Amino acid sequence: MNFSSFDEMQKAVVIVGSSLHPLNKIAATIFGTDKERHPYSLSKTNFWPEAIKKTIGLDKKIGNSSGTIHAETAAILAAPYTYGASLCVTDPFCPNCAKNIAEAGIRTIYIDHKGFNKDFAERRGTHFTNMSMQICERAGINVYELNRKEKKLSPIIEIPESFTPPEDSPVEIERVSGANEDVFRALIALKLETHKGRKFAVALAKNKRGDIFGLTARAHPAIGYRMDTDIEEITHPEGKYSFMQEPVNRLLMNAPRHGLKIVNGLFFCSQLPTAREQVNMVGAGFSEVLVRNISQARDDWAFHAMKQLMKAEILMFGEY
């Protein structure tokens, strides 16, 4: 089956009005083939996870994070297999989504040309140019502006077919014997030794056949950046954005990258996840996380978020 990026963009445009966001209504379509080579295509708007919508509300922040899942990230979370996939999005995307798109192994992005004309695209222009596009370039992602009316694609970034980005801290994936508490805790104990002193996350995930895998990720800059040589770029973040990719987010994106589904209740982080990581976990359908050092977090917002989500019984935190 041959996908047309114009048709796939149209699917996003058709649903964008259904977004509950009062200002930024955004939609994305992800399309490609699953691990059995069956074509798939699915579209998502930005959304509030049901539990957050019902018990906390649309107007409140969770820590310093909005309660929404961006459309691009929502599409990745729902996809069966994202490696090599394509993404159509109605608007220029934020740096956080750029990192997620890179982590998920997406190869090509199409942005609707109308997205560049809107007021909020202008407001976010510098983040898009200075961070989102840099992240795509480093990760080897093609980016096109798509004009539906004129059926025209204008390249913003084109990457040679043979390019593969350097990854100095890829997610560790290993086959394990079962999806249960004992196997999970044994794997965590092992990883606490090898990743001593680092922020990292571990989860158990299943493939379609039911085989179980352990996934482990450290906090690391976006794919294509190196911790040792790119310090200059990495440490000059644009306001609220950073080039660092937190480990829970890495695992959430790496599960679909490898065609895996993380098992609820078998998700661990060595310290308290950030507010955004917590919201993303909820958006991905998780209700439990195990934490080694619950009094240690990147910032105070993580504690605020934990209190809000626990009080509303949306995400429960256990101590390892």
Ligand SMILES: [Zn+2]
């Ligand atoms: Zn975004």
